[in-house]
Amino acid sequence: xxxxxxxxxxxxxxxxxxxxxxxxxxxxxxxxxxxxxxxxxxxxxxxxxxxxxxxxxxxxxxxxxxxxxxxxxxxxxxxxxxxxxxxxxxxxxxxxxxxxxxxxxxxxxxxxxxxxxxxxxxxxxxxxxxxxxxxxxxxxxxxxxxxxxxxxxxxxxxxxxxxxxxxxxxxxxxxxxxxxxxxxxxxxxxxxxxxxxxxxxxxxxxxxxxxxxxxxxxxxxxxxxxxxxxxxxxxxxxxxxxxxxxxxxxxxxxxxxxxxxxxxxxxxxxxxxxxxxxxxxxx
Numbered sequence: 001x002x003x004x005x006x007x008x009x010x011x012x013x014x015x016x017x018x019x020x021x022x023x024x025x026x027x028x029x030x031x032x033x034x035x036x037x038x039x040x041x042x043x044x045x046x047x048x049x050x051x052x053x054x055x056x057x058x059x060x061x062x063x064x065x066x067x068x069x070x071x072x073x074x075x076x077x078x079x080x081x082x083x084x085x086x087x088x089x090x091x092x093x094x095x096x097x098x099x100x101x102x103x104x105x106x107x108x109x110x111x112x113x114x115x116x117x118x119x120x121x122x123x124x125x126x127x128x129x130x131x132x133x134x135x136x137x138x139x140x141x142x143x144x145x146x147x148x149x150x151x152x153x154x155x156x157x158x159x160x161x162x163x164x165x166x167x168x169x170x171x172x173x174x175x176x177x178x179x180x181x182x183x184x185x186x187x188x189x190x191x192x193x194x195x196x197x198x199x200x201x202x203x204x205x206x207x208x209x210x211x212x213x214x215x216x217x218x219x220x221x222x223x224x225x226x227x228x229x230x231x232x233x234x235x236x237x238x239x240x241x242x243x244x245x246x247x248x249x250x251x252x253x254x255x256x257x258x259x260x261x262x263x264x265x266x267x268x269x270x271x272x273x274x275x276x277x278x279x280x281x282x283x
Contacts, residue, residue, distance in 0.1 A: 003045070003152070003186035005070070009109075012070075015057055015165035017187060022060035022077055023049060032188070033070045034239025035133040037151040042190050048230045066109040068154055068188035069132055072239045075102040075182065075232055077158060079172065081245025082221050088253025097221050097229050100160070102243070102261055103177035109184030110276030114159055115283040116262055117178045122162035123260040123280070126246035128213050129197065129225060132158030132188055137236040148222040149236065150191040155270045157183040157278065158243045162252050162259070178182040179283065184241070186274050197223045202247060204268040209265040210267075211257065214247025 005012035005233055008024070014025040014032045029036045048054050058061075080086040086093050108114070116123050134151030159182065165175025194200070197216060204212035221229070226244060230236060251257045258268070258270035262282045269275030 001046070002191065003066070003191045004068050004187050005032055006057070006060055007065040008064060009066065013057065013063070013064040015060065015224060016049055016054060018049065020056045023054035024057040024110070025035065025054065027054065031070045032068060034073065034237060037045070037132070038136070038238035042134075042151065053258045063185050064109060065111055067107045067184040068186065069184070069239060069241065071107060071243045072104050073106050073237050074242065075241045076242040077102050077176065077232070078221065078226055078271040082214060082218050082247045083196050083220060084214070084218070085246055085250070085253070086247035088248045088250070093220060093239070097226060099233070100172045100176065101128065101229065102173070102174045102182060106177055106178045106182040107178065107184050107229070107241070108182065109151070110155070110183055112183060112278065114183065114266070115178070115180045115278050116260065117161055117164070117283050120161050121168050121259065123191070124160045124162050124251045125204055125206060125211065125260065126157050126158040126160060126219045126250055127202045127224070128156045128200065128243045129200060129216055129270060130154045130184060130225065131242040131244060133236045133240040133242070134238055136238065137146055137227065137231045140228045142228070144228070146227045147191055149227065151275060152188045153188045153194055153197060154188045155186070155268060155273050155276055156241070156243050157266070157276070159166050159183070159267055160245065183276060186276055189273055201271045202274070203250065204266065206260070206266055208265055211254070212249035214249070218247065219245065
């Protein structure tokens with residue numbers, strides 16, 4: 001079971017999924033916002049579905065899939081969180097999480113086009129596990145239950161322009177915040193339906209060529225560590241998205257792999273969370 005948003009951009013319908021069936025959530029929420037997650041939205045949706053109170057959404061499969069969350073207050077990203085990716089990037093394994101921010105308006109649907117920025121020469125791919133925050137978190141301690149503040153998990157594509165990121169001023173945000181640079185989805189799977197977020201395979205293909213094949217067990221900093229760590233420096237609020245890093249296999253670290261160009265197709269998936277696909281088009 002999970003949560004999706006279907007419909008044209010700006011007019012998505014919140015949906016509760018059960019197998020291949022989609023149920024309309026508009027009777028209990030206008031959208032899958034931070035307020036929905038914070039107000040026990042997952043439990044309310046499950047209860048309404050069990051009681052037969054959610055109407056099935058007619059023609060759901062014909063509607064565009066949007067990102068499974070409405071625009072978050074912030075996207076927080078963790079860089080170099082897999083040893084093999086740090087090595088291929090020629091950078092030292094970090095002793096603390098490398099943290100940067102990404103424009104929340106980069107989020108697009110899982111099958112939407114990705115815009116190659118003007119003057120881009122190094123647009124790159126990154127499959128990542130996305131964490132969606134469900135409750136306000138600040139100064140979490142080791143004894144605190146991190147699972148209690150996580151609404152769920154989803155597939156995140158942290159598209160990056162490496163020249164903008166690494167060669168244009170020494171900070172990463174410019175290479176991460178270009179329009180459409182965070183496809184997300186297709187589904188938010190509640191945290192309690194994922195047995196172990198530290199044992200999920202991540203895979204990515206470019207034009208059907210396998211490029212990334214990793215597992216979240218190889219993270220340097222675990223999901224729980226990341227959430228606790230970030231809560232020491234900022235307030236994590238319901239609906240916020242955390243991108244947890246990518247395994248090896250990005251163009252930056254592959255001598256024989258060209259960067260993305262218009263017309264390329266990227267396909268990615270994570271065990272238990274589904275998959276998505278984007279075509280690259282000129283901005």
